[in-house]
Amino acid sequence: MITIGLTGSIGMGKSTVAAMFADQGVPVFDADAAVHRLQGPGGALIPAIEAAFPGTTGPDGVDRARLGAAVFGNDAAMQRLEAIVHPAVGAERAAFLEANAVAPLVVFDIPLLFETGGEQRxxxxxxxxxxxxxxxxxxxxxxGQSPDRFAAILARQTPDSEKRARADFVIATDVPIEETRSAVDAVIACLLRSRGE
Incomplete structure (x- = not known):
C-alpha cells in the first residue's frame, strides 16, 4: 500500500480533489470529517472538551463558534484541545487503515499535514x-470569514510556497476542473505504476 498525504492551505480546493480521488476508487480518510463525528451529537470527545472548555458543548455536540472563541489566538488553549483531539483521530486513522488493508493506494486528507508532522507518516x-x-x-x-480571520488562519499554516516545495505532486485548482481531474488521474496512474500495476 502507498499512503498519500493530501494537503493544502485553506480555500485551495482540497475537498474537491479528495472527492476526485474517491471517485476513482481510492479510499480517502478525511481528518476533518473524523473530528466532526467525534465532536458531533453524542461524539466520543464531548465530555473531555466540555471538561477542558466549559460551556462549549451542548445537545448538538461542540458549539464550534464558542470553542473557536475559546481557543482562537490562544496557543495554550489550542494545544490543550489538540491533546484531546489528535489521539482520537489517530485511532480513527488506524481503523481506516485496517479496513482498507488490501487497497493499493489510500489518501489521508489532512489540512495541517506539515504543521502536525504528519508528512513523516x-x-x-x-x-x-x-x-x-x-x-x-x-x-x-x-x-463568517473576514480578511482578518483569513490572515490569522494563514499565519498558523505553512506557506503555500513551502508546501509546494515539499510535495511529491502539486495539483492546481485555479484551472478548469477537468485539468484538475486529469492531474489527479495522472498521480494515481504514476503511483500504481510505481507498484508495478
Whole structure:
C-alpha cells in the first residue's frame, strides 16, 4: 500500500480533489470529517472538551463558534484541545487503515499535514494549490470569514510556497476542473505504476 498525504492551505480546493480521488476508487480518510463525528451529537470527545472548555458543548455536540472563541489566538488553549483531539483521530486513522488493508493506494486528507508532522507518516505528499487571489476570494465567500480571520488562519499554516516545495505532486485548482481531474488521474496512474500495476 502507498499512503498519500493530501494537503493544502485553506480555500485551495482540497475537498474537491479528495472527492476526485474517491471517485476513482481510492479510499480517502478525511481528518476533518473524523473530528466532526467525534465532536458531533453524542461524539466520543464531548465530555473531555466540555471538561477542558466549559460551556462549549451542548445537545448538538461542540458549539464550534464558542470553542473557536475559546481557543482562537490562544496557543495554550489550542494545544490543550489538540491533546484531546489528535489521539482520537489517530485511532480513527488506524481503523481506516485496517479496513482498507488490501487497497493499493489510500489518501489521508489532512489540512495541517506539515504543521502536525504528519508528512513523516505517509509515503507521498500531494499539495493542492491555487493562486493567492483565487484562494482569498474562495475563503472570503464563506460565511463568517473576514480578511482578518483569513490572515490569522494563514499565519498558523505553512506557506503555500513551502508546501509546494515539499510535495511529491502539486495539483492546481485555479484551472478548469477537468485539468484538475486529469492531474489527479495522472498521480494515481504514476503511483500504481510505481507498484508495478
Amino acid at each position: 505517509v509515503d507521498k505528499i500531494v499539495v493542492v494549490s491555487a493562486a493567492h487571489d483565487v484562494q482569498r476570494d474562495r475563503v472570503l465567500a464563506r460565511p
